Amino acid sequence: MIDLDAYFARIGYSGPREATLPVLQALHELHPAAITFEAVDCLLDRDISLDPADIDDKLIRRGRGGYCFEQNSLFFRALQALGFQLTPLAARVRWGRPPGPPPPRTHRVTRVEIEGRSWLADVGFGGCVLTAPLRLEPFVEQVTPHDTYRLAPFPGGVTLEVLRDGDWLPASDLPLDPCEEADFEMANWWTSKHPSSHFRHNLLAARTTPEARYALLFNRFTVRPVGGLPSRTTLDADGIEAALSGVFGLAVEPSWRPLIEAAGRVMSEPSAVATTSR
Numbered sequence: 001m002i003d004l005d006a007y008f009a010r011i012g013y014s015g016p017r018e019a020t021l022p023v024l025q026a027l028h029e030l031h032p033a034a035i036t037f038e039a040v041d042c043l044l045d046r047d048i049s050l051d052p053a054d055i056d057d058k059l060i061r062r063g064r065g066g067y068c069f070e071q072n073s074l075f076f077r078a079l080q081a082l083g084f085q086l087t088p089l090a091a092r093v094r095w096g097r098p099p100g101p102p103p104p105r106t107h108r109v110t111r112v113e114i115e116g117r118s119w120l121a122d123v124g125f126g127g128c129v130l131t132a133p134l135r136l137e138p139f140v141e142q143v144t145p146h147d148t149y150r151l152a153p154f155p156g157g158v159t160l161e162v163l164r165d166g167d168w169l170p171a172s173d174l175p176l177d178p179c180e181e182a183d184f185e186m187a188n189w190w191t192s193k194h195p196s197s198h199f200r201h202n203l204l205a206a207r208t209t210p211e212a213r214y215a216l217l218f219n220r221f222t223v224r225p226v227g228g229l230p231s232r233t234t235l236d237a238d239g240i241e242a243a244l245s246g247v248f249g250l251a252v253e254p255s256w257r258p259l260i261e262a263a264g265r266v267m268s269e270p271s272a273v274a275t276t277s278r
Contacts, residue, residue: 036065071124237264
């Protein structure tokens with residue numbers, strides 16, 4: 001169960017409570033603007049619990065953010081409480097990765113059925129997060145408030161592509177076979193604990209509002225305004241802490257300061273894997 005009153009207050013929603021496309025679209029726009037994508041707990045070697053009560057306490061009551069397994073679990077349960085017909089899915093992230101063997105399925109998304117049509121919902125993809133659900137239809141360019149997307153089919157699934165700076169870039173490969181919560185428990189453990197997971201090494205945060213996308217990776221702060229050109233600023237430790245608090249709305253804990261100071265000392269361009277910001 002989920003406390004819908006508390007969730008709606010957290011994201012600033014006061015509209016109808018019914019399983020319709022306009023409600024899905026409204027929630028999908030508000031969630032990424034209110035709940036920051038972040039994975040600070042991975043850097044602190046804290047466990048990432050997928051227990052619904054723990055997620056609700058962290059993301060709703062304590063005002064923290066989270067990454068895909070937390071964000072899309074919360075969104076799934078809110079939609080479920082409203083009566084939407086849902087299927088949990090797991091994707092292979094390709095955003096920012098060089099060509100190579102398929103990566104593991106480490107990203108949670110949701111398939112939503114509304115009046116005979118399927119939609120893709122995903123509020124947990126960092127700096128490339130959807131701000132509107134997408135129709136699960138191949139070869140259709142779909143314009144959202146922040147980016148244009150399309151779905152390219154492959155046997156058993158689709159590849160989500162995003163148009164950035166004139167190029168179509170792969171974001172994720174999405175097999176369409178349903179997943180169980182146990183599948184996400186396994187993937188969450190790998191993502192939060194495995195030494196090769198980029199969440200174990202990179203300080204990152206992302207938030208998307210109606211005005212712009214905001215992303216922090218180490219000490220590099222990027223703003224992508226809607227209809228404007230992106231800007232990038234290198235921050236010192238105090239600037240990073242101010243951004244985490246002011247832009248991303250996080251209550252910075254004293255235990256974060258060593259991570260922030262280390263991020264402020266980064267001199268070189270982050271690696272290709274680090275730039276996923278997912």
